[in-house]
Amino acid sequence: VARSRLPPPPPSIFPELLTQPHELSEEGGRSTVTASMSGKEPRSEPQWVAPSSQQQDVPPDYETIGMIFGYALQVLSWILIIVTFPFSMCVCLKVIKEYERVVIFRIGRLIFGGARGPGMIFIIPCIDTYRKIDLRVVSYAVPPQEILSKDSVTVSVDAVVYFRTSDPIASVNNVDDAIYSTKLLAQTTLRNALGMKTLTEMLTEREAIAQLCETILDEGTEHWGVKVERVEVKDIRLPQQLTRAMAAEAEAAREARAKVVAAEGEQKASRALKEAADVIQANPVALQLRHLQALSSIAAEHNSTIVFPVPVEMFGAFMKKDN
Secondary structure: OOOOOOOOOOOOOOHHHHHOOEEEEEEOOEEEEEEOOOOOOOOOOOOOOOOOOOOOOOOOHHHHHHHHHHHHHHHHHHHHHHHOOOOOHHHHEEEEOOOEEEEEEEOOEEOOOOOEOOEEEEOOOOOEEEEEEEOOOEEEEEEEEEEEOOOOOEEEEEEEEEEEEOOHHHHHHOOOOHHHHHHHHHHHHHHHHHHOOOHHHHHHOHHHHHHHHHHHHHHHOHHHOEEEEEEEEEEEEOOHHHHHHHHHHHHHHHHHHHHHHHHHHHHHHHHHHHHHHHHHHHOOHHHHHHHHHHHHHHHHHOOOOOOOOOOHHHHHHHHHHHO
8 A cells, every 4th residue: 555645835826925034914904914025035945744653543532442441340340349248358458557658550540649558548459550669768788889099099889878768659650660770870879979089089088978979869869759868988998909008108107207206306305405404514513413313213213222423523622622
């Protein structure tokens, strides 16, 4: 069978009206057409567009037939429920817990009223399908992700994501499996967020990285009916060779700081000794008093045998008398 084609457009009686802008003005109940005839530029005639292939040639009465069959199924289901009463109540009545909601579809369409629960709900057999949604917070431990940082360092990162279902209808209608999709998105978001950071930023900015991942996940799962409560970076494991190199670097830095502190202490001690020597030199009795003080401190600890050097300056006065 030859496919029918659209007829060509009819010839225009006023071709200049198609190629030039025109204005419509009404005066005294009559409409006049004014067109600028001067300075005309050649334009191609408008092309006729074939109807879209997405439009299906469905008879308009198909929807009516479907509604009729749907009502007939409902009537038959109610008759079956009434005939088998009260045994049919075991199938029709469902108990929904406090932390659950139920999304019910009747002949494939969402019933009016949205999600049902908690409590007892009524399900019509054969024409109703339902799906339970848990509203409790789900904790998901993200598997260790091998991530290449911005400064070309491979690290293994563990994280924990806490999320819950905030809109049961959106979680059923907008995505096939909201929980599984959120878990996959959490893994890819963690890899992308940490891939833009250096190793130093990963180790020092954990809270900022967790906040960034939480914001990205919350925006991505909003139309899925999922609310991300919290994201925590649990552990960042470095390669063993890099750990040894960083430990050696930190040890060398600590040793350098210790030497600087010791040198500063020696410098301060030498200044204090110089000032003490100046004081002792100004008064000879001060040296004797210092000698007695050192002798008393030694005798308090080791009083069995005491070996203590005696300054020669103490015998200066006796030597002068002998001479």
